[in-house]
Amino acid sequence: MEQGIFIFLALVTIASACFVAASNNLVRSVFMFFVTLFAVAGLYVFALADFVAVTQIVIYVGGVLVLMLFTFMLSSKETLEKLERSKQPFFTLKQFPALLVAAGFLIVLVNAVTKLHPNQLTWVINAQNNTFHPQDNTVTNIGINLMTAYLLPFEAISILLMMALIGAAHLARKEQGND
Amino acid sequence: MNHYVISIFVALVLFAFVALFTTFGVYAERKVSAFIQDRLGPMETGKYGSLQVFADMLKMLQKELITPLVADKALFALAPIIIFVAVYLGFAALPWAPGLIPANINVGIFYILAVLSIETVGILMAGWGSNNKYALLGAVRSVAQIVSYEIPAGFAIIAVVMISQTLDLQEISRQQGILSAENVKFLGFMPVKEVGGILAWNIFRAPHLIIAFVIYFIASLAESNRAPFDIPEAESELVAGFHTEYSGIRFALVFLAEYSMMFLVSMVGVILFLGSWNTPLPNIGAVKLADWTTGNVWGIGWIFFKSLLLIALQMWVRWTLPRFRVDQLMDLCWKVLTPLAFLCMLISGIWRLWLM
Numbered sequence: 328m329e330q331g332i333f334i335f336l337a338l339v340t341i342a343s344a345c346f347v348a349a350s351n352n353l354v355r356s357v358f359m360f361f362v363t364l365f366a367v368a369g370l371y372v373f374a375l376a377d378f379v380a381v382t383q384i385v386i387y388v389g390g391v392l393v394l395m396l397f398t399f400m401l402s403s404k405e406t407l408e409k410l411e412r413s414k415q416p417f418f419t420l421k422q423f424p425a426l427l428v429a430a431g432f433l434i435v436l437v438n439a440v441t442k443l444h445p446n447q448l449t450w451v452i453n454a455q456n457n458t459f460h461p462q463d464n465t466v467t468n469i470g471i472n473l474m475t476a477y478l479l480p481f482e483a484i485s486i487l488l489m490m491a492l493i494g495a496a497h498l499a500r501k502e503q504g505n506d
Numbered sequence: 507m508n509h510y511v512i513s514i515f516v517a518l519v520l521f522a523f524v525a526l527f528t529t530f531g532v533y534a535e536r537k538v539s540a541f542i543q544d545r546l547g548p549m550e551t552g553k554y555g556s557l558q559v560f561a562d563m564l565k566m567l568q569k570e571l572i573t574p575l576v577a578d579k580a581l582f583a584l585a586p587i588i589i590f591v592a593v594y595l596g597f598a599a600l601p602w603a604p605g606l607i608p609a610n611i612n613v614g615i616f617y618i619l620a621v622l623s624i625e626t627v628g629i630l631m632a633g634w635g636s637n638n639k640y641a642l643l644g645a646v647r648s649v650a651q652i653v654s655y656e657i658p659a660g661f662a663i664i665a666v667v668m669i670s671q672t673l674d675l676q677e678i679s680r681q682q683g684i685l686s687a688e689n690v691k692f693l694g695f696m697p698v699k700e701v702g703g704i705l706a707w708n709i710f711r712a713p714h715l716i717i718a719f720v721i722y723f724i725a726s727l728a729e730s731n732r733a734p735f736d737i738p739e740a741e742s743e744l745v746a747g748f749h750t751e752y753s754g755i756r757f758a759l760v761f762l763a764e765y766s767m768m769f770l771v772s773m774v775g776v777i778l779f780l781g782s783w784n785t786p787l788p789n790i791g792a793v794k795l796a797d798w799t800t801g802n803v804w805g806i807g808w809i810f811f812k813s814l815l816l817i818a819l820q821m822w823v824r825w826t827l828p829r830f831r832v833d834q835l836m837d838l839c840w841k842v843l844t845p846l847a848f849l850c851m852l853i854s855g856i857w858r859l860w861l862m
Binding site: 328354355358361377378381382384385388389390392393396397399400401464465466 | 510581611617620621623626627630631634642645646656672674
């Protein structure tokens, strides 16, 4: 049963991601992106990462997706329709960098899957007794690690967010003498 | 297999409860508003108009589902379902009694905040799918309001979580009464673990949590789009906001979501601040009132009663205060509630380190 749910979630993730990439209707593909993100959160739950799963929903669904939708709401419908109607050939030169990145990533992935033998890695063998149960509380662990081992990246991210906040406040401010 | 049958059964019971509460809530809302405005309210259908809601439901169920010609049909049809399911999902993690919780998860309160944010996607879907300028403007207003008010609500909740040191709703509940595993102090100095009752509730564990509760209550009104924060559906400007084009059962779902949201935010407020399923009666010497009134059946009764009190307060506020303007609404959120909520969080940290 669990395996069935896992396969179902994985299929939903892949199918909806394909729809997002292929669809011509921009608004619908953004709403489909919501399904993708939700299914990925479900996959995190299967990895016993409940905190990450919930964070995924808070940040991507509650934040990023709503921001994307807001840009649609604030732009005019004609512009959107023009974007949707423009028929592009299957492959153009400006898509070449994207193809390069995608192909490179595929090579990395295939290499990793074929050359890695996960059962022979020392840290995997050493971690065999260090098991994790669904009832265990991950939150305290995450908190302690963020404040000790990963303090520097944590602070770096907070500075980045601070810059974004100041930038947004600057953009939203009224120009002096313009009103 | 048994496990799945029980899960489905619990989900059905919760749905039945939500539907029943909505019928009761609509009737109560009409009677309360009538009382406040010195009217009688529904009186014709049944004794004291008690069958009015059922008559309304029958009417709504048999209405035609009208879809605007140029609407995005799929999004238009899906939106009410997503709006309702987002709220309904939240009920899964709410504890009802010491031994009764549909899904006991470690990150309970965080999960509820997360699934409630899905509602905004449903509202935007409805606004965009309707292809109606009033619906679109209503949806944008509604989402801007919900996203803004999530911040003070979130920080008020964090203030509580920092005091109780857990995200597990059942553990937060247990700490507010005689079943607590750790010491509970009234206002930080008087140990009340044995006494229990109203003295052990979170709002009395630290005085700044009273402010946090007020912030949470105001923000919860805004998140469920109720007056005085109902500018998304301000009739005089926007017809009916994001659900202008909906009719029949789809409109009923939007309505169901609104009333379930009222109950959900009230219940979360009760769990975090007002002692959850704990009794308000303290042990006084040999009269062990708290011991006598704590248990599974009592728990359900207390939490339900407290939530209904908060809902009555919401209705009272709705029919007393006039509607805010958009800029006043955002001013209140960003210039008053958010700094206050940050202050509460700061005091919580100091309180936890030095006084507990």
